[in-house]
Amino acid sequence: MDLSFLLAGTGKTMTSFFSMTYLFAFLPVCLIVYAVTPKKAKKYVLLAESLLFFWLVSGALVLYLILSAVSVFCFGLWLDKLQQKQKTALKGLPKEEKKAAKQKHLRKQRAVLALGVLIHIGMLLVLKYSEFFLGNINSILSAFNCPFRMYIPKFIMPVGISFFTLQAVSYITDVYHGLIAADRNFPRILLFMSFFPQIVEGPICRYGQTAEQLWNVGQIKYRSLTFGLQRILFGMMKKIVVADRLDPLVKKVFDEPNSFDGGVIILAAVCYTVQLYMDFSGSMDAVLGTAEIFGVKLPENFQRPFFSRSVSEFWKRWHITLGAWFKDYIFYPVTSSKRMKNLTSSARKKLGNHYGPLAAGGIALFCVWWCNGLWHGAGWNFIFFGMYHFVLILSGNLIEPLVKPINNKLHIKTDSAGYKVFQIIRTTILVIIGELFFRANGIASGMQLFGRIFSDLTFRSFDGGLLYRLGVDRYDLIIAAVTVVIVFIISILNEKCISIREALEKKSLVFRWCILYVLILYIVVFGAYSFGYIPVDPMYAQF
């Protein structure tokens, strides 16, 4: 019997939530099956659909996900058992003995936590980074003329491993800290780890945020269905009309760093930043919209990042769940460690209240951005990208006390609209520079592109035939720009806490439908799909 016919791995295109297979086959079937299932069984259907999704996308690699969930489940129970043991053991002990006994128990729990984290992070390191690390070791060996070379194994990575690994680690750590109780229900843990809308590109959820919601899903409600579909449509507009349309231009310039002058490189860097935002936030709209249909509220991953007044604020608004994960599981554990606490108190005495904590904070920040860069990909340009932001954020903190007196002396009103706009533009420029290195094909290529902006800052390429060479035409740029303006206006309204969907809900049915028809026809007509276009994979799925 030919088991390959069970469609394992045949739905690879479904990693894009705007692929035809996902939108017009998988999702509708899932919703129908889910809708007709009795309430009590809905959670199991959702779990089965999630595993089926993973199976269709990654085939047998679904085992990684299941094993990861098994391990998370076991470590949770193990920690719980140790915690119960600690409670019983400490009961009735005199105060003086309690501390030592507690330390003894905590040491055990810490060891279990370390093992759990090590297994998950280790699996991620091996699968995602072996080639990079071993390749670098071989380069060093080669530089020293050493004949020995490390064998570089090739691994196939299951989709979404960078996302579900972080969820796994967060669960074990939260159980260790007593923030959540260890779950004794394995299917619930598995659903938390595998919920299909979030498995490819996140958001990275905490157990406390989603596990109970997922386990208590109910009937699909009309409001959640319409709201969810509206959000998916909005995301589709971002992805198909803007992100995919700009792809040929971005690809061409970044693949040929020596072929274009500085003006074109600036255009490409801006376009890439727009593309990345529209791609990722568009996909998030599809993810959150799909979850909304099931009545599940996933955490937001974007909060209008291009309204940020500093790089540090930008990262609180861009890929929020990743930033929050690094903050909770790397930054705080580093700064609150005994050594760092000692460093802070001694530095505070010498450097004062502002600079003192920055010593330990800087070390923690370095760890965060090193990991952030590396999380995005196994390449030096990603590490550079991380270090670039580390330097920007740290230097922002360092010069903060100096800026205030300068502003006062120059009579700059920091709360004026003009100054805010200046800060937003400055932040955006710094972000675009970072994204240029992020997209470049290696660090040398990034340097080349960045260098040309200064060494060859002309716009001569814009004379005749440039757009044709870049694989786009002026209509592509016009429609992308118009759509960006639409998204920008909606973002301004959101920033003022006006929800378009809720406002629309209050309008008449005819008006609502007209808006939806316009949006659908806008995507159908102006979308970059079908003839003459190559489908672009979701950009964050590769991380």
Add this chain to the structure above:
Amino acid sequence: MLTTLKNTLKGIVFTVILFALLLLASAVFIPKDNTKEVWKYDYTANGFLAEPKDTIDVLFLGDSEVFSGVSPLRIWEKYGITSYCCSTGKQRLWYTLEYLYQFLENQSPKVIFLETDLVLKYFSVDDLILHAPERYLPVLRYHDRWKQFSFTELWQAPHYSYLDKYKGYHIYGDANAANTEKYMDETNESANMSKMNQLYVDTIFDICKRTGAKFVLYSTPSTKNWNMKKHNRTVTLAEKLGVDYIDFNLLQDEVKIDWDKDTHDKGDHLNYYGAVKVSDYLGKYLSETGILKNHKGESGYGSWNTAFEAYKKDVEKKLNIKYE
């Protein structure tokens, strides 16, 4: 219960109106002519739209192997048989089927050839879901025409005016020698053919049966695209369907392809010289079927002679040779 019913009804009405709007948009976006300027993509393959009704007897379907490997005007010159190459680069079977439906709207071919390079080529479910509705909602295919709209053509009825001068064939004059190492090496293994591909070939075959056209599978000589594994699989397919299968890659005694001179891109596609050899063989094969008429001298086919004369001149000019 009443609310659920009301909401379901709302959903149905919304969808019906949406389809109506998409149909309306399709009427607006469908190309009103088949010229290069209007059609933009694959306009040579669509030249048949302007051919007079029921004047083309043979249809060649396939990817770029067809438009570079078969010259309908050469077949006309030698045998007076009218044919057309409905072929496009990287064509997949769902698109082939579309062409066949479109072709049959105005023509009644007696023989339909399917080039096998695309028969075994994988296409995704995504492609299928995206392109299958295009037949009913052409706006999904031609939506990009907003870039070239002129207000006057928006509401016009389609009128096709472009006749392709080579009947879908592309002349390639240059030669780039192919590497023939391992070309058609013997093996008993057979290539995979997806169930989706099988379904499409079956559909094309059924259409041929229904319309009374003879269905023939053929493989263009290509060192890059063809091998024994694929040949073996196609033999199985042809046997299952009970149709003729001509594999030019194994007909080297009868169709002597010189891999130093007859390919324009190192064995990927044939050039003019290779196409002439293949066309001559196919012309002979067609004439021997006994089901096709020699239309030379018949009224209504004069344009084919004019087209041939122009083709002959172009060949001589482009290749700097005396046409033989």
